Each structure stands twice: as structure tokens, then as C-alpha cells.
Amino acid sequence: DGGITQSPKYLFRKEGQNVTLSCEQNLNHDAMYWYRQDPGQGLRLIYYSQIVNDFQKGDIAEGYSVSREKKESFPLTVTSAQKNPTAFYLCASRSWDRGEQYFGPGTRLTVT
């Protein structure tokens, strides 16, 4: 079964701690994306990667970091520099020929 997995589904952290959200896909897609959703707002792009070992900042990259060492994996680290980290985080992927994006189930992060 091809798809995108994100873990964990819910994540709780104390303020000041870094936390890494996992995203794995077995769709053989080249491009991967991280979005953040806040109530009443659209999905906002944090980072994206079109090929392994390369990634670009999205619209709200401050306080986040990513890596793309393998085609299947695109982990997102929420650092202590992110001022409002509590949110719902979605990972997506798509093939190089563009077209639709495929989304994971999301991770809800709560920082207190």
C-alpha cells in the first residue's frame, strides 16, 4: 500500500525543547513538502524539497529546519526559536511531473 506516514499523531513538548516530526513516503515521489495549519487559516508552506539533498524555504520557515538525506524521508524539526509552535503539521509529496499532492495524516503538536 503506497502512501505517506507521519508520526506521531499527537506530540506534546515543553517550551524550549526542539522536536522532530517524521514524514515517510513510499510513493517514489521526488518532491516533498511541509505545511502548517492554524485555525481559520489556509495551509502555509514551511519547507519543500524537490530532490534529495536539496530543500528550499517556504513562506514561514523561521524557527524550523529540515533535512532530505533519503528520497523517502523528509523530517521537520521545530526548534525553540519558533515562537508559536503549537499547530497541526501536514506533510505532502508529489512526483516530479507536478500534478496533485498527496498528504499524510498530520501531526498535532502542542507546546506548553
Add this chain to the structure above:
Amino acid sequence: ILNVEQSPQSLHVQEGDSTNFTCSFPSSNFYALHWYRWETAKSPEALFVMTLNGDEKKKGRISATLNTKEGYSYLYIKGSQPEDSATYLCAFEDDYKLSFGAGTTVTVRA
């Protein structure tokens, strides 16, 4: 950050009725317009990717039209059913990135 607006923010529809809602986006540097359906407790799922002005796409009872010159797209649901209840997102594609609207949440009442 590109401005993509969806209206209305939410709507309630009686089962069997038809409805439509709007996505507006920048009319310059257009590459594609995406529509996604996001049901509660599920992942967003693609409905359409539209690239040509005047394009009309259909999937079952759901269809969409596109006007790239004036920067808008309509999504239509014909004969709404309870399973159509979801948030419908549109996204403007530019330079391999998507800019999403805030969505239109549709609730179909039986």
C-alpha cells in the same frame, strides 16, 4: 505570500440541494489551480488540478470551472449528500509551490 481567497468560509446545504463556492487567485504567472477535499479525521485528497483557461473538470457530482484571466474558479456540488460534508481547499500553483486558501467548509444536512 500569494493571496488566495475562498468564499464563503462555510455553508450549510440541505441533502439533495446543489451548491457552489468560489476561489479567487492572482491572475498573473498562473501555472495551475488545485482543488482538495479534506474530510474530518482524514488527509486532504486531490479533486482536480486545472491548468487551462476555460477548463471544466468533473468527478461524480462535483465539478469545477476555471477562469485564469480574471483569477477565479468555481466548485459545484450537484445533489449534495452527507458524504460531501468536508472542507474544500483551493491552491494556486506558482514555481512548484502551492498557496492555499483558508477553505470552504460544507455541511450537508440530512
